Amino acid sequence: MINVVIAGFRGAMGQATVQTVRNQADMKLVAVFDPHATTADMTQLPDDVALWTTDVDVTAADVWIDFTTVEAAYHNAVLAIQHGIHPIIGTSGLTPQQQQELQQQAVTAHLGGLIVPNFGLSAVLLMKFAQEAAQYFPDAEVIEYHHGDKPDAPSGTASATAHLIAKSRQNAPQPTVHNEARGADIDDVPVHAVRLPGLLAHEEVLFGGSGELLTIRQDTMDRSSFMTGVLLATRKVATLNELQIGLDKVL
Numbered sequence: 001m002i003n004v005v006i007a008g009f010r011g012a013m014g015q016a017t018v019q020t021v022r023n024q025a026d027m028k029l030v031a032v033f034d035p036h037a038t039t040a041d042m043t044q045l046p047d048d049v050a051l052w053t054t055d056v057d058v059t060a061a062d063v064w065i066d067f068t069t070v071e072a073a074y075h076n077a078v079l080a081i082q083h084g085i086h087p088i089i090g091t092s093g094l095t096p097q098q099q100q101e102l103q104q105q106a107v108t109a110h111l112g113g114l115i116v117p118n119f120g121l122s123a124v125l126l127m128k129f130a131q132e133a134a135q136y137f138p139d140a141e142v143i144e145y146h147h148g149d150k151p152d153a154p155s156g157t158a159s160a161t162a163h164l165i166a167k168s169r170q171n172a173p174q175p176t177v178h179n180e181a182r183g184a185d186i187d188d189v190p191v192h193a194v195r196l197p198g199l200l201a202h203e204e205v206l207f208g209g210s211g212e213l214l215t216i217r218q219d220t221m222d223r224s225s226f227m228t229g230v231l232l233a234t235r236k237v238a239t240l241n242e243l244q245i246g247l248d249k250v251l
């Protein structure tokens with residue numbers, strides 16, 4: 001049995017994850033973590049699910065699934081690692097430095113974990129294909145589209161895609177003139193963020209070559225698409241011996 005704690009259980013992703021975990025025969029939701037929650041927020045959950053509101057409450061679980069905010073996620077991951085709970089961080093927006101610090105803490109604690117920019121298979125494949133395309137088309141731009149409630153920009157997926165493109169391309173790209181209208185500069189990859197009601201989560205990568213264009217696009221229509229990846233990560237995270245980045249590490 002895999003004992004799971006979910007942080008951010010009242011949010012859109014947290015609620016979907018609570019339902020999904022509770023439907024698995026090999027998983028048990030032992031607790032939810034939210035410093036702002038009260039027992040009144042627990043009405044939908046069975047009596048044997050604990051509410052953890054402070055770090056001293058945190059006791060025993062195998063896996064910590066985090067869908068919170070960028071302000072909370074780093075602290076939550078530290079807490080999980082300190083208590084020997086494998087972290088699966090779905091929350092976006094951790095800086096490369098924060099990710100490296102957490103990786104170092106996991107090494108010290110001899111604990112595996114995952115930081116997952118996107119649990120959806122279409123986005124995981126988009127990142128893989130973008131990495132491959134960047135070897136042949138060094139000139140690339142990322143456009144991500146999300147629902148209007150998303151507070152962070154660019155998305156975690158777009159940042160990860162830009163890092164992977166930069167790592168993969170060997171030739172220097174054409175120099176880009178940077179001004180506000182050219183998007184954020186992530187590893188010399190321009191990244192553009194669109195926020196509109198009606199959207200959920202979508203990403204395009206445009207590669208330009210001499211007289212040709214390649215466009216790779218993925219569309220997330222429903223949050224259920226993330227749940228297969230969440231379950232896969234929950235089942236496999238204990239097999240990792242460090243804090244890895246990307247769902248592909250357990251595919």
Ligand SMILES: NC(=O)C1=CN([C@@H]2O[C@H](COP(=O)(O)OP(=O)(O)OC[C@H]3O[C@@H](n4cnc5c(N)ncnc54)[C@H](OP(=O)(O)O)[C@@H]3O)[C@@H](O)[C@H]2O)C=CC1
Nearest residue numbers: 008010011012013034036067068072090091092117118119
């Ligand atoms: N990796 C992936 O595939 C995906 C990642 N995400 C990411 O997941 C995160 C959450 O998204 P979403 O569910 O849409 O956002 P929501 O705003 O719906 O939910 C966030 C929740 O986090 C809670 N929260 C805030 N601070 C803490 C804390 N310190 N400890 C525990 N809970 C806390 C909030 O509760 P309160 O009201 O009390 O503040 C809220 O319920 C975002 O970063 C998003 O980008 C989203 C989709 C897929």
Ligand SMILES: O=C(O)C1=N[C@H](C(=O)O)C[C@H](O)C1
Nearest residue numbers: 092117118150155156157201
């Ligand atoms: O906030 C969201 O909705 C999403 N966040 C993640 C991100 O920032 O990349 C994953 C997905 O795009 C949905």
